[in-house]
Amino acid sequence: MTFEKAVESFEQAKKIWNTTEATDLLAQAKQSIANRKHRLAVIDFAISGDVNMRDAGVSVAGLLQADAMLASRFEIIERRQLQKMLEEIKLQMSDLVGDNEKAAEFGRIKGVPYILTGQVIKLGKLSVTAYILEVQSGRQIAQAKVSADDVHSLEAKLPDLSRILCMTPEELKEYENGRAREEAGKAQQPGKPFIEDLGGGVNLEMVWIPAGSFEMGSPNSEAGRHYDEGPVHTVSLDGFWMGKYEVTQEQYKAVMGTNPSHFKGAKNPVEKVSWDDAMAFCKKLSSKTGKNFTLPSEAQWEYACRAGSKGRFCFGDSDSGLKEYAWYDVNSGPQTHPVGQKKPNKWGLYDMHGNVWEWCLDGYDERFYEKQAARKRNPVNNNQGDYRVLRGGSWDYMSRGCRSAFRNRFVPDDRSYGHGFRVVSFSP
Incomplete structure (x- = not known):
């Protein structure tokens, strides 16, 4: 008698015995088949x-x-x-x-x-x-x-x-639905904006980031690489809206009523905000607008930063070109600067390199890229741990940290002069 036939016979016997012990034995037998x-x-x-x-x-x-x-x-x-x-x-x-x-x-x-x-x-x-x-x-x-x-x-x-x-x-149905959403998302061109009125003449500009796949991380040969940037792996994402600029001080004040920044300036990126502060901003902004705003996942951030590129930066590999795209330790002053003064990437996003570090949704795990969870569609490391991810470099950091693949991390309640954020949304 095969094991499956034995289980079938046992199922019939259980109807007669109807005991807890028989039910437990049957469950164990079925699980054994499932695990084989x-x-x-x-x-x-x-x-x-x-x-x-x-x-x-x-x-x-x-x-x-x-x-x-x-x-x-x-x-x-x-x-x-x-x-x-x-x-x-x-x-x-x-x-x-x-x-x-x-x-x-x-x-x-x-x-x-x-x-x-x-x-x-x-x-x-x-x-x-x-x-x-x-x-x-x-x-x-x-x-x-x-x-x-x-x-x-x-x-x-x-x-x-x-x-x-x-x-x-x-799982296959979910995957195929994701592919269908990806194809639908491609109908919208990258860089297509929508504007959210925050009141008092303050607006939040969002840019459409089309669905797609990219190679996340950096190869061993990349100059300035850190080991937590590998292995390089394919990530697929649904389309989403992303802030055209880092959240500014006037935008933060319009939503939260305060401006915690050290380097004051209405158009400068807000800083001295923790991960908890950034999430609170997203929650209040969502309530204020009726739309769903949050922080970008680490995968969303790198995909949007690269904008189809594969080098160290969104424009190529050379440090010499970074001054045209970023405020960092070589040219910052040292201080933050009004958003949007440097060149945008190909998808119309400004200051993805430099100015302030940008908090991401994910918890930091130096070995996350090695795990199967990193290869799922729309991956997010929800295992928060002690640290949260920051991306993009800042006004006080060297070019190495401004690379598209560079991963930084801090405790979620840290409020540094160099820590800011930008937002994403899935509904215009």
Whole structure:
């Protein structure tokens, strides 16, 4: 009798016994089934396009075979064991590549219920399509695709491919809905503004940031890099509205009734505000306007700062160009300056580099980028801990800290001369 049949029989017996002990035993049996890993064979991927990519099918299969996400769900058959199983029925790996019927036949003979394989295509861009074949039915029960400009970028995206393959139906639906929102968000052009009237002639300008995906963090080769900026990983975000400028002193006073800043100036960014103060501002602003305002997540902030760029700064890699975009220790005075006096990035955001540090929603975790939570759509580190994240550099900081990927942190009640913020919203 199979374990599943035993559970079914036990279910019938429970109706007769109807005891707490029987119910508990049944729950344990069902949980055991749910937790049991099914065997999975990873077959070399078929190749199409550039003949120089002949080894890519083997490489992709090897990388997926070692993937931690797949290993958490399946019992992955080791490559050496898989070769031995094939030899036992007088087959070679090449016999199964691109032939689902033969792969399913292998699975049935050797008692392997699931096969993972797919195709690598090189037509301009590199793309990998992977799917999991259910041997018993011959159906593809999961499929995912990723694309990249080169082999290095493609390798970095394979964990995303594994994540999609391992999604439950509910998770996949949420993911697909997110993709639909992303496509809808692209219909609005970056930089499209809306203006919120705060009263007394004070306005808050917001800029549309379109949905999309980007590579978050910095590579090991980046000058000035800190270890907590890696590994580089792909992040996908829904569209949102972001403050065109850092929150100014007149805006803060219009909402909160006070101005705590050390460097006074109506158009200067508000500073000497803690993370708690910034969140209180967002809450009161939301109540005042009937819209939902909050601090940007760390991922939203870096995505908006980069505005499609991939270098150290939104404009490139050289420190020499930073003076045109930022107030920092070289040119600040030393003090803050009115917002919007330097060049904006390509999405129309000012002072993303320098002037004041900007509080983000996330708690700080130096190893957060290594975790699966960092790769979810719209990621936020809600495990607050002792510190909150700040981004962007400030008037008193060196160029290294103004980089797009640089991560700073302070306790949430700290009120420094260099700490300010900007807001985001999801409803214009």
